[in-house]
Amino acid sequence: MTTPFDASLDDSDSLHEECAVFGVYGTSDSAHLLTALGLHALQHRGQEATGMVAFDGENFKEMRGLGHVGENFDAGSEALAAMSGHAAIGHNRYSTTGQSELKNIQPFLTELAFGHFGLAHNGNLINAERLRSSLVASGALFQSTTDTEVIIHLIARSHRQTPEERIIEALMQIEGAYALVCLFDNKLIGVRDPYGIRPLVLGKLDDGYVLASESCGLDIVGAEFVRDVAPGEMIVIDEEGCHSSSPFAKQNSKFCIFEFVYFARPDSVFDGHGVYQARKAIGSELAKQKAISADVVVPVPDSGVPAALGYAEESGIPFELGIIRNHYVGRTFIQPTQAGRTQSVRMKHNANIAMLEGKSVILIDDSIVRGTTSRKIVSMVKEAGAKEVHMCIASPPTISPCFYGVDTPDKDKLIASYMSVEEIAAEIGADSLTFISHDGLYRAMGHAEGRDKDCPQFCDACFSGDYPIKTASAKFSTGTKS
Numbered sequence: 097m098t099t100p101f102d103a104s105l106d107d108s109d110s111l112h113e114e115c116a117v118f119g120v121y122g123t124s125d126s127a128h129l130l131t132a133l134g135l136h137a138l139q140h141r142g143q144e145a146t147g148m149v150a151f152d153g154e155n156f157k158e159m160r161g162l163g164h165v166g167e168n169f170d171a172g173s174e175a176l177a178a179m180s181g182h183a184a185i186g187h188n189r190y191s192t193t194g195q196s197e198l199k200n201i202q203p204f205l206t207e208l209a210f211g212h213f214g215l216a217h218n219g220n221l222i223n224a225e226r227l228r229s230s231l232v233a234s235g236a237l238f239q240s241t242t243d244t245e246v247i248i249h250l251i252a253r254s255h256r257q258t259p260e261e262r263i264i265e266a267l268m269q270i271e272g273a274y275a276l277v278c279l280f281d282n283k284l285i286g287v288r289d290p291y292g293i294r295p296l297v298l299g300k301l302d303d304g305y306v307l308a309s310e311s312c313g314l315d316i317v318g319a320e321f322v323r324d325v326a327p328g329e330m331i332v333i334d335e336e337g338c339h340s341s342s343p344f345a346k347q348n349s350k351f352c353i354f355e356f357v358y359f360a361r362p363d364s365v366f367d368g369h370g371v372y373q374a375r376k377a378i379g380s381e382l383a384k385q386k387a388i389s390a391d392v393v394v395p396v397p398d399s400g401v402p403a404a405l406g407y408a409e410e411s412g413i414p415f416e417l418g419i420i421r422n423h424y425v426g427r428t429f430i431q432p433t434q435a436g437r438t439q440s441v442r443m444k445h446n447a448n449i450a451m452l453e454g455k456s457v458i459l460i461d462d463s464i465v466r467g468t469t470s471r472k473i474v475s476m477v478k479e480a481g482a483k484e485v486h487m488c489i490a491s492p493p494t495i496s497p498c499f500y501g502v503d504t505p506d507k508d509k510l511i512a513s514y515m516s517v518e519e520i521a522a523e524i525g526a527d528s529l530t531f532i533s534h535d536g537l538y539r540a541m542g543h544a545e546g547r548d549k550d551c552p553q554f555c556d557a558c559f560s561g562d563y564p565i566k567t568a569s570a571k572f573s574t575g576t577k578s
């Protein structure tokens with residue numbers, strides 16, 4: 097759902113999730129309030145903007161704004177008080193495009209031949225540019241610069257009878273990753289792409305149902321987790337209940353493994369696997385992979401914490417919070433200059449000297465993207481008096497960009513794409529550097545045999561370069577992210 101790329105802001109040193117979706121149906125007149133809560137729980141998936149569309153049986157109402165959910169949908173908000181409905185959908189947006197315009201904030205609401213239609217999308221359509229050009233050539237007028245709007249135009253042009261059939265026909269033309277929630281006059285629909293790359297879960301709340309990018313979005317509204325929406329599944333929720341179909345050709349599931357490593361909240365569960373437990377298991381695998389003699393295991397907070405706990409448990413080396421995170425600073429990516437970014441790293445993490453001075457430290461982080469943040473952190477730990485810093489990373493080297501809805505720098509900016517592990521260790525100033533192996537990562541995900549090289553059990557393209565959806569347009573797709 098994004099726009100032409102603004103290179104000046106493409107300097108983040110970590111990967112970022114692109115969006116969250118949420119939908120609720122059949123909950124008296126509180127769907128809009130539940131949606132605000134759900135989006136709040138999913139804030140980590142997108143902080144640039146948020147929006148919702150609600151339906152009260154007669155009217156659709158919409159609201160959207162830049163910034164966090166709490167800034168837009170707080171309890172005293174007049175706009176929120178003016179909303180009502182038994183059905184609603186919502187969206188949190190993350191974007192690096194710099195085009196923070198209201199017109200790009202989802203959910204989109206439009207009027208089609210069969211009535212109102214609201215749409216929220218998490219993912220990235222890799223053939224969106226081609227489809228958009230051909231739609232524009234045939235007279236389509238686009239209101240936004242997002243790839244998501246392509247779906248709306250395809251649905252609008254479909255001659256199929258029902259809204260469901262129109263959505264299916266539109267999605268048959270789409271290549272890429274999507275988890276969608278759609279709102280019609282009296283229907284909520286959730287769809288996942290045939291590979292199930294981006295997550296979507298189903299919950300039950302009283303007489304109604306909830307769809308959310310992660311199960312933590314169900315927990316906050318008190319919904320009972322029912323199950324993951326399956327890859328390629330369409331869920332239709334209306335006054336008669338919840339109906340499932342699988343309209344697309346079956347593919348092997350390729351859920352994004354990085355959801356487990358970094359993106360998802362640790363209290364979320366996908367396909368029966370707790371994210372927290374998976375991260376601890378990765379730490380345990382790291383400890384088994386390479387024995388390091390050290391005094392303390394220290395996480396780079398927050399995402400390195402569960403892996404560090406797993407490492408400490410497996411190795412018997414004490415876990416300590418040697419780095420303290422300040423949660424009240426802006427994100428690194430909003431700093432447009434290298435000097436600004438450097439300062440932000442320092443503002444976000446501070447050394448806890450008492451836990452580091454004179455010690456040999458195993459430092460656990462989730463990933464290394466460009467290497468700039470790692471260099472600052474290692475330097476900070478050494479300045480605090482650490483004797484040695486052994487960096488352990490809870491993901492394999494990131495060597496390729498993501499085309500499926502995650503913001504990554506171009507390949508030539510990914511340090512692991514042009515340096516060996518030893519060279520990266522020297523570059524970031526670490527005494528040693530260990531990345532979890534591909535097989536170790538898969539073992540931590542419950543695949544005792546490791547990674548299936550012929551048919552990997554997840555999408556791991558940013559580590560392997562093995563893209564599950566291969567298309568000639570993929571290499572051009574960084575301009576249209578969702």
Ligand code: SF4
Pocket residue numbers: 293352353354355497498499500501502555556557558559
């Ligand atoms: S390329 Fe990486 S970040 Fe993107 S979907 Fe695949 S595993 Fe996830």
